[in-house]
Amino acid sequence: MTPSGTYEAAGVALDAMEGLKDRIKAFAGITHGPQVLDGGGGFAGLFALDAIDEPVLVASTDGVGTKLKIAAQLGHFEGVGQDLVTLNVNDILTKGARPLFFLDYVSFSVLDEHRLEMLMRGIVWGCREVGCALIGGETAQLPGVYSDADFDLAGFVVGIASRSQLLDGSAVKPGDRLIGIPSSGVHTNGFSLVRHVFGVDEDPTVLHRRVPGLNRNLGDELMVRHRAYHPLLAPYLPQMKALSHITGGGLPGKVPAVLPPDVAAEFRLGSWAIPPIFGAVQQAGGISDAEMYRVFNMGLGMVAVCDAAGADAVLQGVPDAVDVGQIVGRADEARAIFRNA
Known part of the structure; x- marks a missing residue:
């Protein structure tokens, strides 16, 4: 019996956490190159910067939202680990940056070593996909903050760009074209609404069923990975004036955010394919x-x-890029305009 006056009795397994450190270090080492000066451990990671012209560090932090709930209900954790890296790297890509290093934060109520290992595998796969080093992170136990099955996941990425190559949207003008790069599905935004309309929390078995309009189970569709755009778009950044990652807020919220105040984005509805999952959610x-x-x-x-x-x-x-509209002069309060093709 564990004595009542110990950290373990309060819900924090220090010995188990210590045993995990070497395994986590080994996972991270898979992503390291010569710029990582310390193999891990200690209080901070070290990364040697490239010598580039007028270097600017570009940083982002985010989590995968309530997609975590779907992952937990299905027991599929590698995918959200990859998503965590992908969505943060996509964000700094919009500034024209390439990723340098990544840090993760995972917190549990009750430490689940199997779940943590799957998450770390996904994070490592995500880092390798975009050429990013995992140089540190934090795994915390917070008994009483989450229920036993719940956990939280966040990521932090730092990238670099030359000041002269930063994408800031300042040169955008009427007549410029909007080029859309398709998503792989829901990605990592809107899951609270998805869970609500399908009643996932009340009846998790719905995740194992097909719904009208889909060719696979709902859970399989929802766990499709957030698409990684850095390997695909990095070579074409010099051809872009602005780039927007379409996350929470959708097209009306995210595209205007990268535009000058005197222009608007005019989209041609029907010019791109909308994945069936969105029709299923709407219905x-x-x-x-x-x-x-x-x-x-x-x-x-x-x-x-x-x-x-x-x-x-x-x-x-870019094989699946689509011309979806143009930039127009702003005539009223609307920053995003949708017209039928």
């Missing part, structure tokens, strides 16, 4: 078109703003 919840576009990516994970020559280069080089 299940009786959701308006406006709300769908405000919450979800609706099939576009990234939108680039390019001049004519840049647009042609991206369309020719």
